[in-house]
Amino acid sequence: MAFRETMELKYQEILKNYIKDQSETALYQGQKFSRKSIENQVTPEEIISLHKQLLEDMYPDLPKYVVHSFDILLEVILPYGVAYRENQSLRDQKRELRSEIEIAANVQQTLLETKVPVVDGLDIGAISVPAKHMNGDYYHFVQDENNSISIAIADVIGKGIPAALCMSMIKYAMDSPLENRPEPSSVLENLNRVVEQNVDPSMFISMFYGMYNHDRHIFSYASAGHEPGFFYDGKKDEFQEIHAKGLLLGIDKKTKYIQYEKQINQGDMIILLSDGVTECRTDEGFIEKEVLMTYIKKYADLSSQEIVTNIFKEFERRQNFQLRDDFTLIILKRDV
Amino acid sequence: MNIDIEIVEHNSVIKVSVRGEIDVYTAPKLREILFPLAEKENANIIVNLSDVIYMDSTGLGVFVGVFKSVRSNNGKFQLVGLSGRIKRLFEITGLAEIMDINSRMEGESL
Incomplete structure (x- = not known):
């Protein structure tokens, strides 16, 4: 030297x-x-x-x-x-x-990659941004032969690397063939058993699972303790919270999930989200749900992808570009 | 990002008062204190959250872990003094139906 x-x-x-x-x-x-x-x-x-x-x-x-x-x-x-x-x-x-x-984090991104399906008459937009390196939020689309699309949106309680690894396991459970018909309630019941058996006892997952049939325009769904999203009624220009009861995944292996149905009309929207959106803290306090609704109305004429991207930007700005929680927002709009 | 935790044991009832914020930064401290208490046989734990100004899902994870551990050790676990926002977290996640979160605090008027 x-x-x-x-x-x-x-x-x-x-x-x-x-x-x-x-x-x-x-x-x-x-x-x-x-x-x-x-x-x-x-x-x-x-x-x-x-x-x-x-x-x-x-x-x-x-x-x-x-x-x-x-x-x-x-x-x-x-x-x-x-x-x-x-x-x-x-x-x-x-x-x-x-x-x-x-x-x-890169491996996770590759593992969890999901394609937003392209369907006539249904405009879908999705965004998910982690607060740290690895995302504890997750969404997944599955397109079926029987003219329906399934959407899962989930949040692992507990953040960071363990949460992310756990999510990868869930994705594989979701992709592997299920014994029952893929009804939302039975999907959640199956996943609940997987999580209950395999995951660290202090880690839990909230998940909303929905299935949109684009022949009949019926949205069936069930929730495992997930932050409720909204239906937007285009005719009445009104929002309504998606009411669905159910316990988090991974707490009790005998948990049953209730399945709900909703008719979706032209101009209606389904808004799904994670608690990073509704529990969003800024220096001035929480961003209330009404703010989210105002933004959705503000950008309603854009495509679903543009709506979610714009709303993310608004929230990011309100938090001084320092996300405190993972942010996930999905919008499905029936346009025909 | 601050948390204060105070423990008082009286007639074999362990009262834990939490003050401040329960989030990803402070939850490990809460977990460290509550988990050993929960592992004791027949433990009776009451956690008072009336001075908690914020709690996110990480906090929920701690309480579910404590709840499961207490249940498997034949103990009792109650959460009291939940603000509307925190109560909502327990309701959305379905936990309000399996955990005791609605008891009143001692001395609280009806």
Whole structure:
């Protein structure tokens, strides 16, 4: 290492200069030297040894007690050096972990990818943005042969990496063939058993599962403790909370879910969301549901994808671009 | 992002008062305090939330974990002093139907 080879000479020069005239410049040189030596992983005890040795060379008549005093200083400073090296290696580990998390987040994104289905007469828009690296919210679309689309929207209680890993498991449970007909209530009952058996007992999932039949325009749905969304009645220009009762997934394996149905008319909308939308905190307080409704009306003439994107931007701005919770919003609009 | 937790034990009833916010940052502290209490056989725990100004689903996760643990150890677990917003969280998630969240606090008028 180049620095190590020359550091003795450099330090000697700085020391001599300072002893000669106690100038600010020499002190500044000292600071620069110290930055360099940190960069090159020179330990504090090495510097003290060097200092002691140089003094003895420069002043052969140096009183013995001064020389001895350095031994104590060396002894005292030794643990600082150890602590410093520990810190250094933790910092390296942290950097390594962070890059692993980034990779994991990318893998998760690939694993959880879902395509928004394209269906005549139904305009679908979806957005999901994590507050941190990994998203605890999740949505999934399944298109059936029998002219229906299924939509799942879920939130893992407990955030971050464990939540994200858990979500990947749920997706695979959802994609694998189910014993029963894919009715929303039985899908939730099946998933509940999977979660109850496989997931850490302090982790739970809320999920709303809906199935839209685009022959009959009937939306059937069931909820496992998920934040209620809204129906928008186009004719009356009114919002109505989607009422669906049901316990979170993963609490009791015998839980039954009630299935509900709703006729969707032309101009109606189904709005599904996560609690990052309705429990959205800003410095001035919560963003109330009415605000969300106002935004939906404001952008109602745009496509569903544009509506959800615009609403996200409004919420992001209200939170000073610092999301506190994962944000997921899905809108289905019957346009024909 | 602050939380204060106070524990008083009286006649084998453990009263826990929580003050502040229960979110992703403070929930681990709450969990650390409540979980060992919940693991005791026949524990009787009352958690007072009347000074909690905010709670999100992370807090819910802590209480469900405590509830499950208390139930499997034949104990009793009550939450009291829930604000409207917090009560709503328990109602939406269906937890209000399996957990005791509606008892009144001692000394509270009817």
